[in-house]
Amino acid sequence: MNANAPITPDVQLKQQERSRKRKAILAGGVVLGLGAAATLAAWSDDVFADGLFNTGAFELQGSTNGTTFADYDGPAGPDPAETARLSFNLDSETMTPSQTVYAPLTIATSLDSDHAGSFTLDSVEAAGKYAGVLTYRIFTEPTHGANCSAASAGNLSLVTWAGLPTGSPVNSPLPPVTLPLQVGANQAADPVPGRQHLCIAVTLGAVPPTALPVDPVRIANQLAVEVADAAAPTDENPTTVTWVFNGQSTDI
Template identity: 40%
Template sequence: MTEARTPAQKTARRRKVQAVLAGGLVLGLGAAVTMANWNDSEFAEGLFGSASFNLEGSTDGEAYTDHDAVDEAAQLTFAADNMTPGQTVYAPFWVRLDADTTIDGSVEASDGIGVVASSGENAAHLSYEVLADPDSCDAAGAASGTSVASGADLSEGIGSTTSFDLSAGDGDAGTPVLLCFEVQASQDDFLQDDTTEVTWEVTATSVDNP
């Protein structure tokens, strides 16, 4: 048999139920606040292709190839088998950017042309000058070129004095630049019965695209 509740007991029970319901409402509000916010993203991708840059040379202005190591150096043709004191000899060498090159370049004044190897006693008694784009590479035409490098002797070292530009050919080889190598024997100290060998390096540097 259920015991009858007094009015005071009924009022206390109702307050407890209301308190539980109120607590449930508080919990419900808390759950709504912790829901994740919506988000959305955009993605962007970039592709970066490198340029091609290659210098090639020719001793006759027609047949070009790479000479990219000291032991693969192009053989310049000087009339220098029987030199005498004070004599000057000349040899042409053409340089250009090859057909695969996609960016312009330059031969810099600071480090573009220099002697990288030499031998023979007369290396100290032979001076040189390199002239760009002369009318011809001989006694008659060399002086019309622009002096881009020189050295008081054929010892190793950079001889560049003036920069010059090289243009890419947009699918074709670039416009060649004639370099005339002028070598002069000392009037006073040039030695007999000596063979001197020298190797120059021509270094082109790529130019940044705009």
């Protein structure tokens, strides 16, 4: 065909018809494409879910007066008051053989503790010339210091993990079986599981003997103290006994 030859009406009509068909097909393709996209959007959707995770707090604290609590983390702790100094009902630095002194101690969680927990007596350490003479018992009581004295000690309940019924030497290993005591979260108040009120009783010698005028235990206690004095006659420093309580958090 000569490119310069004029286009006849029939040829021009055919070309226009083909052009219209192509446009219609393209337009139809666009419409079909939009329709397919809309259909897919109607049959698919998303749901998002997430969670927040962090650790809770658990801190065991002690109180020697039942109201003021501190961490008492020991020699490695950050606070100046590293160890709770127990306040015994009688002067524990002027004891006589067979005498027993009592001191209350309340253990609880801190105010910002999220979890409840339990604790046991982890260790007892003694340093001084009377370390081999002193014995101890640990009791529980309903409130701080309620019965923690010689006058009302008969109302105390002995803690099974704290020592043998006859008293445990402060320098002897702990019993192999321990039963934990429970404490509530956020320094929860009583009743249990809130705070645990303990009473620590220390005897210069074995557990207090009977009130008989002549008592073998009394005599044995006096002899034991005399032997300790003779072994270190120039040592006038008081013997230090340290009780360490270890706590573990529990789910609540």
